[in-house]
Amino acid sequence: MNKPEILIIDDEPQIRKMLQITLESNDYQASDASTGKEGLTIAANHPPVLILLDLGLPDKNGHSVLKELRHWYHNPIIILSVQSNEEDIVKALDTGANDYLIKPFRTGELLARIRSLLRKTATGNDPVIDCGDFVIDLSARTVTKNDEWIKLTSTEYSLLVLMAKNEGKVLTHHYLLKEIWGPAYQLESQYLRVYVAQLRKKIETDSNRPKHIITESGVGYRFIAKE
Amino acid sequence: MTVVLAATLGYSISDFVGYRVVALLLLVTVSILAIFSDIIPVLLAAILSALIWDFFFIPPRYTFSIDNTEDALMLLMYFIIALVNAVLTDRIKKIQKEVQKKEEKENTIKLYNTLLNSLSHELRTPISTIIGASDNLLSNADRLSKENHNELIHEISTASMRLNQQVENLLNMSRLESGVIRLNKDWCDIGELVYSTAGKMNGSLNNHTLKISVADDLPLFRLDFGLIERVIYNILSNAVQYTPEGSTILIDAHSSDYITTDKIGLEIIASKLILAISDNGKGFPENEIEKVFDKFYRLENSKAGGTGLGLSIAKGFVEAHNGTIKVQNWKSGGAEFIIEIPTQTSYIKALKNE
Numbered sequence: 001m002n003k004p005e006i007l008i009i010d011d012e013p014q015i016r017k018m019l020q021i022t023l024e025s026n027d028y029q030a031s032d033a034s035t036g037k038e039g040l041t042i043a044a045n046h047p048p049v050l051i052l053l054d055l056g057l058p059d060k061n062g063h064s065v066l067k068e069l070r071h072w073y074h075n076p077i078i079i080l081s082v083q084s085n086e087e088d089i090v091k092a093l094d095t096g097a098n099d100y101l102i103k104p105f106r107t108g109e110l111l112a113r114i115r116s117l118l119r120k121t122a123t124g125n126d127p128v129i130d131c132g133d134f135v136i137d138l139s140a141r142t143v144t145k146n147d148e149w150i151k152l153t154s155t156e157y158s159l160l161v162l163m164a165k166n167e168g169k170v171l172t173h174h175y176l177l178k179e180i181w182g183p184a185y186q187l188e189s190q191y192l193r194v195y196v197a198q199l200r201k202k203i204e205t206d207s208n209r210p211k212h213i214i215t216e217s218g219v220g221y222r223f224i225a226k227e
Numbered sequence: 228m229t230v231v232l233a234a235t236l237g238y239s240i241s242d243f244v245g246y247r248v249v250a251l252l253l254l255v256t257v258s259i260l261a262i263f264s265d266i267i268p269v270l271l272a273a274i275l276s277a278l279i280w281d282f283f284f285i286p287p288r289y290t291f292s293i294d295n296t297e298d299a300l301m302l303l304m305y306f307i308i309a310l311v312n313a314v315l316t317d318r319i320k321k322i323q324k325e326v327q328k329k330e331e332k333e334n335t336i337k338l339y340n341t342l343l344n345s346l347s348h349e350l351r352t353p354i355s356t357i358i359g360a361s362d363n364l365l366s367n368a369d370r371l372s373k374e375n376h377n378e379l380i381h382e383i384s385t386a387s388m389r390l391n392q393q394v395e396n397l398l399n400m401s402r403l404e405s406g407v408i409r410l411n412k413d414w415c416d417i418g419e420l421v422y423s424t425a426g427k428m429n430g431s432l433n434n435h436t437l438k439i440s441v442a443d444d445l446p447l448f449r450l451d452f453g454l455i456e457r458v459i460y461n462i463l464s465n466a467v468q469y470t471p472e473g474s475t476i477l478i479d480a481h482s483s484d485y486i487t488t489d490k491i492g493l494e495i496i497a498s499k500l501i502l503a504i505s506d507n508g509k510g511f512p513e514n515e516i517e518k519v520f521d522k523f524y525r526l527e528n529s530k531a532g533g534t535g536l537g538l539s540i541a542k543g544f545v546e547a548h549n550g551t552i553k554v555q556n557w558k559s560g561g562a563e564f565i566i567e568i569p570t571q572t573s574y575i576k577a578l579k580n581e
Contacts, residue, residue, distance in 0.1 A: 086411055086453060104391055173413070180576045190447050190573045197416055204578040208422045208439070218411055218453040 004118065005046070008032040009039035009065065010017070010054035010080065017198075019052060022107045028114075040068060047073065052112060055081040055092065063095060070096040076117035076169075086218040090172050094219070098169045108171030116168030116224070122175075129164045131212060132226035134203055136164055145203070155180060156199050163213065163223035172220040196221065231279075246284035250305050253280055257309045261316035269317070273309035274365045277302065345523055346533065349393050353386035360386075380494065396536040399457070400522070403543040410454070411548060414447040414573055417480050424459040431464070434472040441557070442481040446572040448500045453567075454544040458552075461537035462504045462564050470508025470561075479503045485569070499550075505563035508557035519554055 002190030006028050008019045016032045023030040023061040030130065031048065033039035036057045043051060050070065062079070077090045079100040088141060098105050099113050134145040141157065142148045152160065159180055177185045177192055185191065200207040214222045256278035259271045277442045281291055285298050359380040361373070371379070402408055410516040418441045425437055459478070466476045482498045489495045511519060520542040523535040545552045557563060 060326065104387070125232070190575050192445050193414050193416045193419070194575055197419070208418060209426065215419055216415070217456055 003027055003029040004049040005029040005031060005038065005049040006114070007051045009051065010035065011035065011056070011058050012054075015054070015080075017223055019048055026111055028060050036062070036065040043069060047075065049118060051075070051076055051077045051079055053097070055079055055083075055088065056073060061218060063092060063217060064208075066095050066097060066122055067226070080105075084139060090174070091170050093170055095172065096130045099222075100170065101214065113168065119168070124138075124168065129167075129201075129225065131164065133205065136161060143203070150202050152199075153200060154194060156202070158197055160199060160203070163221065164225065167223050167225050170220050177219065230360045239404065246280075246286070247301065250280055250285050250301065254305065254309060254312070258312050258316070261313045266313065266317040269313040270310065271356065273313050277306045278448045279280070280305065287330045288569055300460070322424045328427045341523070346397075347567055349456070353390040353393075356386035357383050357390075378581055389571050396540060399540045400536050402544075403540065405549075408454075408544075412449050412451055412570075415450055415452050416447060417441055417445050420452060420456060421459065421502075424456045424463070427456075427460060428463050428467070431467065434469060435467050435470065436473075438475060438477045439465070441478045445480065445482055446498060446574045447569070448482075448498075448515070449573075450500070450548055450568060450570040451544075454547065458566065459502065459504070460540040465537055466504065466506045466562075469507045474508045474561075476504065479505075482572070483567075487569075488501050497569065499569040502566040502568075503563060504566075505557070505561060506563040507557075507559075510560055511554065513556070516554060516556065518526045520552070 003220040006023050008015050008016055008023075008030060010019070010032070011034050014033070020030040020032060031046070036059050039051075039053070039057075045111070048196050051073070053066060053069075057065065062081075066079070077096065078099040079097045080103060081088065081092075081100060082103045086109055092100060095139070098117055101110060101113065107174065122136055127137065130139065132149065134143055136143050138161065143152055143157070143160065144154070159176070162176065162179055168188055172193060173189050173192055174186050180195075181188065181191060182196060196213060200210050204210045204212060212224055216222055240259060245530050257269065257273050257276055260272050264272075278291075281293065281302055282289065285293055285302065287294065293302065318402055343487055360382045364376070364379055368376070370519075421439055425439055428437065463476060464476075466474075470476070480500070480502050481499055484496050486494055487497050520538050521535075522539045542552050545566055545568065548570065553565045555563055555565070
């Protein structure tokens with residue numbers, strides 16, 4: 001039985017070693033590359049199920065590696081960065097990264113992100129999204145919680161479905177605004193705030209301590225179906 | 228200039244007091260000049276005044292010639308005293324300057340040492356823990372009980388988190404000092420901001436209770452989510468660290484209207500965000516309360532853990548928003564931080580494009 005293979009692209013040997021041990025002891029197979037060029041070659045020869053990509057690489061800028069990968073590689077990519085620079089992260093997410101982690105991060109967090117992203121790719125075309133305490137039925141366009149309908153406006157519904165379809169992935173404010181309201185609304189983040197607040201009141205058990213629509217400070221939102 | 232002035236004065240009174248008194252007057256003028264000016268102008272003044280005295284006052288007047296030896300001796304003495312006076316005063320000034328410089332340097336060194344001590348202590352303590360614990364795990368692995376083994380690993384984990392926190396603070400501080408902070412302002416739901424910060428505190432609350440109250444009718448405010456989150460986080464961490472276990476910390480968010488003038492000078496009503504974070508601990512000692520936002524300042528007799536940067540970073544981030552932060556003690560005990568941020572607001576609550 002083949003274990004799912006994850007590619008680590010990072011120039012720091014200590015980080016590569018640590019990630020390798022973490023991944024291998026959690027039933028993944030790990031391959032690694034220390035430069036962007038090497039990473040691109042390995043990914044092309046043997047496409048992994050997921051890539052962990054460091055943004056600060058010696059030969060190529062992490063952003064350009066990401067851009068090149070996204071021409072043909074469609075599996076999840078998680079960005080690793082030492083800087084909590086929001087602009088940099090938003091840029092990477094908008095270029096096609098699925099998620100990001102800021103070094104230093106807890107390994108538990110890393111594994112949870114990997115699991116969530118791989119689970120998403122596993123369940124593809126199911127018309128029903130089970131979110132634990134509520135269920136979205138894409139064919140009937142309904143959301144039910146404890147067998148009761150939750151009344152959502154059409155914008156709220158579109159927003160929820162967009163997030164749920166991208167479970168585990170961080171969606172930037174720009175992306176959400178563009179997808180739901182159109183390109184002209186990309187900077188009108190107040191709409192997003194209002195709708196997220198309304199949506200949380202309807203679907204979350206405690207809208208102040210959301211379990212499904214998670215805030216990523218200064219970056220965007222992440223949807224979690226179940227814990 | 229001054230010498231000419233004094234000479235004119237001397238000239239006008241020379242009829243009453245005699246030319247030798249005028250010499251004394253000029254000498255006093257040169258001495259006073261020596262206190263305030265540099266050596267070169269004072270020397271010039273000394274020579275000039277001697278010539279003036281010779282030319283205008285010593286009989287025969289209006290010539291440089293001197294008739295009697297007494298006057299010649301007097302002029303020579305005048306000249307010498309004026310020069311010595313100038314040189315000596317200059318020396319004294321130089322010595323004074325050196326002493327002052329030395330004192331300043333010593334103060335800087337003292338401040339730097341305190342800073343370095345506090346920093347190296349705060350950084351080295353977790354590093355020592357990590358080195359010690361991992362050495363133990365490497366060399367004594369077979370002799371350690373399962374319980375001790377786990378405890379060492381736990382210590383490494385805690386120490387690394389603490390180290391990370393210190394580095395984060397230092398980075399933020401240097402960002403503030405270098406003035407490169409650029410605000411990434413966006414519309415913020417204050418409830419979301421406060422609750423998400425509180426969520427990040429969950430692991431480190433110890434036995435403290437955190438109560439949150441966010442006014443229902445709060446508009447959206449335009450500010451840098453990440454920075455204000457850091458402000459709240461730092462104040463909460465401070466409260467957790469300095470209040471006894473079991474204390475209650477309260478975050479209250481509301482807004483207040485104030486009158487201001489807009490770009491074309493019209494009076495308008497604007498809203499500012501007010502965040503009040505209070506606790507029921509002991510409060511700050513009254514004589515130290517003014518210093519709590521100072522860099523590297525830590526309360527006397529305070530426990531280990533903390534570089535004394537958290538609150539000054541909070542202040543810096545609030546001020547980057549043109550806001551204010553104050554701290555006060557409650558009469559009933561406990562301290563309260565009040566943050567006020569004037570910024571744009573948006574009352575869009577329900578939208579029509581459904």
